[in-house]
Amino acid sequence: MTLLQLKYIVTVAKQGSINKAAKELFIAQPSLTAAIKELEQELGITIFSRTNKGVIVSTEGEEFLGYARQVIEQTNLIEEKYFGQTPVKHQFCVSTQHYSFAVEAFVDVLQAYGGNEYDFRIRETQTYEIIEDVARLRSEIGILYLNEFNEAILRKEFKRHDLTFHPLFTARPHVFVSSFSPLASKDMVTLEDLAPFPRLSYEQGEHNSFYFSEEILSTCDSAKDIVVCDRATLFNLLIGLDGYTICSGIISEKLNGPNILAIPLDVDEKIEIGYILHNKVAAGKYCRQYIEALKKNTQSV
Secondary structure, eight states: OOHHHHHHHHHHHHHTOHHHHHHHHTSOHHHHHHHHHHHHHHHTSOOEEEETTEEEEOHHHHHHHHHHHHHHHHHHHHHHHHSOOOOOOEEEEEEESSOHHHHHHHHHHHHHHOOSSEEEEEEEOOHHHHHHHHHTTSSSEEEEEEOTTTHHHHHHHHHHTTEEEEEEEEEOOEEEEETTSTTTTOSSBOHHHHTTSOEEEEOOGGGOOGGGOSSTTTTSOOSSEEEESSHHHHHHHHHHHOOBEEEOSOOOHHHHOTTEEEEEBOSSOOEEEEEEEETTSOOOHHHHHHHHHHHHHHTTO
């Protein structure tokens, strides 16, 4: 296995076509195909499945690609630092539940370290997808929470996928409501106070188990339930329908505006928010900087 073969694999995955990848790499298509087959035989895995429309990455290929991207990124950093190479387009990806502090930390890293060219990605996504993204090395880091209800199940998933959970902070439950909501003037709300209003939560797809819910107390009955896929829609519905969602209470007015308020929820619960990393992959430069930004932005909690 050579570094050049790893670059070939990453380029083919990016292009979704051996022909397009060969043009980008300035090599003949038969040579590229032969190099890929040689690597697959050496590793004893199938990295790509061939189709009439090109190639798709296999399940075992996804995991291998995660490692390959890590190796190439580290090699680029070495070449840049010690051989005076032109700065390359650095890559970093984070998967997270819908937390404004995770976005704010992402912005901080980009503003401080992004450089002239970069390919940074943040995925606000479903809980199980976060675990799979980090397990398959699509993302270097995942942000989610644990509590008494979901901890045993999620830690079992972490162990199964060779991941470790690192705590950031512990929070008491709050609700997000609109500044125009009848609840906005309260210093604290109860579950009884919330009963007349629509409850908003994030959709969890095929893994729609209560254990993977992004909101605590998801097993409690609600007469009015609305499920959404993204934070902007959720905030719009909070304002338009006097809805609420149960959350950690951390919100960035700079990013989300002044019309969303966090009010403490009167329940005997706590939320431990942290990040997951893959046990077999050392955190890269940008991942380490992102973790520091996360800690800085949540240190007052």
